[in-house]
Amino acid sequence: MSAAGLTVEDLTLSAGARRVVQDVSLAAAPGEVVGLVGPNGSGKSSLLRAVYRVLRPDEGRIRVDGDDPWRMTARTLARTLAAVVQDPGAAFDLTVRDVVAMGRTPHKRLLDGDTAEDARLVAAALSAVDAEDLADRGFDRLSGGERQRVLIARALAQEPALLVMDEPTNHLDVRHQLQVLGLVRRLPATVLVALHDLNLAAYYCDRIHVLRAGRIVASGTPPEVLTPRLLEEVYGVVGEVRVHPRTGAPQVTFLPDEADREAAASGAQDG
Amino acid sequence: MGAAPAGTGQRGPGPEPGPPPHPAGGRTAATGRAAAGGRGGRLAPVLLTALLLVSVTAGLGVGSVHVPPGEVWGIVTHALGADWAEPAWSRVRETIVLDVRAPRVLLGVVTGAGLAVVGAAMQALVRNPLAEPYLLGVSSGASLGAVIVVVTGAGLLGPVSLSAAAFAGALLSMLLVYTTARAGGRITSMRLILAGVAVAAVLTALMDLVLLTSDRANHAREVLAWTLGGLGGVHWGSLWLPAVALLLGIGVLTVQARSLNLLLAGEEAAATMGLDVARFRARMFVLLSLVTGCLVAAAGPIGFVGLMMPHIVRLFVGGDHRRVLPTAALAGACFLVWADIAARTVAAPMEIPVGVLTALCGGPFFLWLMRRDARRGDERGRA
Numbered sequence: 001m002s003a004a005g006l007t008v009e010d011l012t013l014s015a016g017a018r019r020v021v022q023d024v025s026l027a028a029a030p031g032e033v034v035g036l037v038g039p040n041g042s043g044k045s046s047l048l049r050a051v052y053r054v055l056r057p058d059e060g061r062i063r064v065d066g067d068d069p070w071r072m073t074a075r076t077l078a079r080t081l082a083a084v085v086q087d088p089g090a091a092f093d094l095t096v097r098d099v100v101a102m103g104r105t106p107h108k109r110l111l112d113g114d115t116a117e118d119a120r121l122v123a124a125a126l127s128a129v130d131a132e133d134l135a136d137r138g139f140d141r142l143s144g145g146e147r148q149r150v151l152i153a154r155a156l157a158q159e160p161a162l163l164v165m166d167e168p169t170n171h172l173d174v175r176h177q178l179q180v181l182g183l184v185r186r187l188p189a190t191v192l193v194a195l196h197d198l199n200l201a202a203y204y205c206d207r208i209h210v211l212r213a214g215r216i217v218a219s220g221t222p223p224e225v226l227t228p229r230l231l232e233e234v235y236g237v238v239g240e241v242r243v244h245p246r247t248g249a250p251q252v253t254f255l256p257d258e259a260d261r262e263a264a265a266s267g268a269q270d271g
Numbered sequence: 272m273g274a275a276p277a278g279t280g281q282r283g284p285g286p287e288p289g290p291p292p293h294p295a296g297g298r299t300a301a302t303g304r305a306a307a308g309g310r311g312g313r314l315a316p317v318l319l320t321a322l323l324l325v326s327v328t329a330g331l332g333v334g335s336v337h338v339p340p341g342e343v344w345g346i347v348t349h350a351l352g353a354d355w356a357e358p359a360w361s362r363v364r365e366t367i368v369l370d371v372r373a374p375r376v377l378l379g380v381v382t383g384a385g386l387a388v389v390g391a392a393m394q395a396l397v398r399n400p401l402a403e404p405y406l407l408g409v410s411s412g413a414s415l416g417a418v419i420v421v422v423t424g425a426g427l428l429g430p431v432s433l434s435a436a437a438f439a440g441a442l443l444s445m446l447l448v449y450t451t452a453r454a455g456g457r458i459t460s461m462r463l464i465l466a467g468v469a470v471a472a473v474l475t476a477l478m479d480l481v482l483l484t485s486d487r488a489n490h491a492r493e494v495l496a497w498t499l500g501g502l503g504g505v506h507w508g509s510l511w512l513p514a515v516a517l518l519l520g521i522g523v524l525t526v527q528a529r530s531l532n533l534l535l536a537g538e539e540a541a542a543t544m545g546l547d548v549a550r551f552r553a554r555m556f557v558l559l560s561l562v563t564g565c566l567v568a569a570a571g572p573i574g575f576v577g578l579m580m581p582h583i584v585r586l587f588v589g590g591d592h593r594r595v596l597p598t599a600a601l602a603g604a605c606f607l608v609w610a611d612i613a614a615r616t617v618a619a620p621m622e623i624p625v626g627v628l629t630a631l632c633g634g635p636f637f638l639w640l641m642r643r644d645a646r647r648g649d650e651r652g653r654a
Contacts, residue, residue, distance in 0.1 A: 078545030
C-alpha cells in the first residue's frame with residue numbers, strides 16, 4: 001500500500017442553506033501530514049466531510065489520487081480512504097474487536113469470512129493504539145478516550161492510503177494524544193487532520209491550513225503560519241509564539257487578559 | 272503496508288516510542304473471535320436447534336388430546352415416509368398432530384423466527400435498541416392493509432393479496448415513522464417511540480373505522496380476534512407464503528450482516544467504510560416490510576418478539592449480526608412455539624391470543640431495556 005495524493009480546488013460547501021466553506025483549495029502530497037486548524041464553526045468538519053464523500057460539494061473539485069470520490073462507489077473509495085469521524089456510533093454489544101474488524105469490510109466480498117490476515121491486521125491496529133487489552137470489552141462500555149483510540153484502530157485496519165481525521169485527539173489524555181499523533185506521523189499514508197490544539201498541530205503536521213468562517217486565511221509550514229498576528233486575527237486572543245528549544249517546533253502560549261491574570265495570581269496567593 | 276515511515280519533514284523520533292502501526296508478524300494472528308461472543312457464538316445455535324426440536328415436539332403433543340413425544344415423532348416420520356415406527360396410533364391422533372397442530376406449530380416457528388430477525392435488523396437500521404415492528408407501528412400498517420383487503424372482498428384472491436396489502440401498509444408506516452423520527456437529523460429514542468405510537472394509533476383507529484363501517488359485519492368479530500395476534504385457524508395452504516418470506520428475509524439479511532454491523536457505526540462512518548447507506552436502507556425497508564407484511568397477514572400483529580429476542584441473544588453471542596441473526600431466528604421460533612402452547616393451555620378450553628401473552632412478557636422487558644439504556648447513557652455521560 002502506498003500513500004495517495006489529495007487535491008482540493010475552489011471548493012464551496014453548504015449545510016442546508018448556509019455556506020460553510022467558500023473557495024477553499026489545498027493539497028496534500030503523498031505521505032504528508034496536513035493539518036486543518038481554526039475556531040469552532042470555521043468549516044473544518046464540513047471540509048473533511050466533503051473529502052470523505054459524505055457532503056456533496058456545490059462547486060469545486062476534489063481528487064484523491066487523481067480520481068473524483070463522487071464518481072466512485074463508496075466501497076471503492078473506502079479501499080483508499082479511511083476516516084475517523086466524531087460520531088462514535090452505537091454498538092449494541094459489539095466487542096472492540098468486532099468494531100475494529102468493521103474496517104476490513106471494504107476489502108471483503110459479499111460472503112467472505114474473516115481470514116487470519118484480517119485477524120492479524122485487527123490485532124496490529126489495536127496494538128498500535130495501545131488497546132490490545134480492550135479487544136474483548138464491549139465497545140459501549142468504554143470511556144470516551146478508549147473509544148476514540150478504538151475508532152482510530154478501525155481506520156488503521158482499513159489500510160488507508162489517505163486518512164482523514166476529525167479531531168482525533170478529542171477525549172484523549174495527554175499521553176494518548178501524543179501517541180496517536182506520533183502514530184499518524186509514522187503511517188505510510190497521507191493524512192488530513194483537523195486539530196484544535198495548535199501546539200499539537202505545530203509539532204506533528206508538515207503543513208497547516210487555517211480556516212476562518214469557511215475560508216482559508218493562512219497556509220504553510222507551522223512556523224510560517226503560527227504567528228501572534230494570526231492568533232489575534234483568527235482566534236481573537238493574544239499569544240506568543242516561540243520555537244521550542246527541544247522540539248524545534250513553534251510553541252504557542254496564550255496570554256489571558258491582564259485582569260484575569262491578576263485575579264488568578266491573587267487567588268493562588270489566597271490559597 | 273509496513274513501509275519505512277514516510278512523510279516529509281520528519282522531526283526526529285516522536286516523543287514516545289509507540290509500536291509501529293502494522294508490525295510485520297506483530298501479535299500472534301488469530302486469537303479469533305474469542306471470549307465475549309466466541310463460545311456462545313458457536314454453542315448457542317446448537318443448543319437452540321436442540322431446544323427448537325424439543326419445543327416443536329411439545330407443540331405437537333400438548334393440548335386437549337395429549338400425544339406423547341415418541342408417538343409424535345412416529346407420526347411425523349411416518350408422514351415423511353420413514354417407516355421405522357410401527358403405526359400403532361389412531362387415525363384421529365394422526366389428524367390432530369399433522370393437520371391441526373403441525374401447521375400451527377410451524378406458523379409459530381416461522382413467525383417467531385421472522386419477527387426476531389426483523390426486529391434485529393430494524394434495531395440496526397434506526398440504530399436504536401427499542402425498535403421492533405410492533406412498537407414502531409409497522410404491524411399496525413400491515414394490519415390496516417390486510418383488513419382493507421378483507422373488508423372490500425379483495426381477499427378472495429387468497430393469501431397473496433392479503434399479504435401484498437399488508438406489505439404495502441407496513442412499508443407506508445415504516446417510512447412515516449422513519450421520516451418523522453428523523454426530522455432534525457439524529458433519531459432519538461423518544462422521537463422514534465413517539466412516532467411509532469402515534470402512527471400505530473392513527474392506523475389502528477383507521478382499521479377499526481374500516482371494520483366497524485363495513486357491510487360485512489360478520490367479518491368484524493373474526494378480524495378483531497385476528498388483530499390480537501394468534502396462530503389458530505392456520506392450515507397447510509396458508510403456510511407457504513410466510514415461510515417463503517421468512518427464508519428470503521433470513522437469506523438476504525444474513526448476506527448483508529456486515530452492512531448491518533456498519534450501520535451501527537453511524538451513517539457517516541458506515542459510508543467511509545464502503546456502505547451506500549441511502550440505497551441499503553431503502554432496500555432494507557422494503558425487505559423488512561415484506562417479511563412483516565407476510566407474517567402479519569398470516570398470524571396477526573404479534574408484539575415484542577422482535578424486541579426481546581435480539582437483545583437476549585446478544586447477551587450470549589455478542590452484537591455481530593453474522594451471529595445475532597441466526598441465533599435470534601432460532602430463539603424467536605422457540606419462544607413463539609412455547610408462547611402458543613401456553614396460549615392454548617393456560618385457560619383451556621378457552622384460547623388466549625398469543626399476542627396477549629407476548630405483550631405480557633414484552634412490556635416489562637421494554638421498560639427494563641429503557642431503564643438499562645438510560646443508566647448506560649448516564650454512565651457514558653454523553654454530550
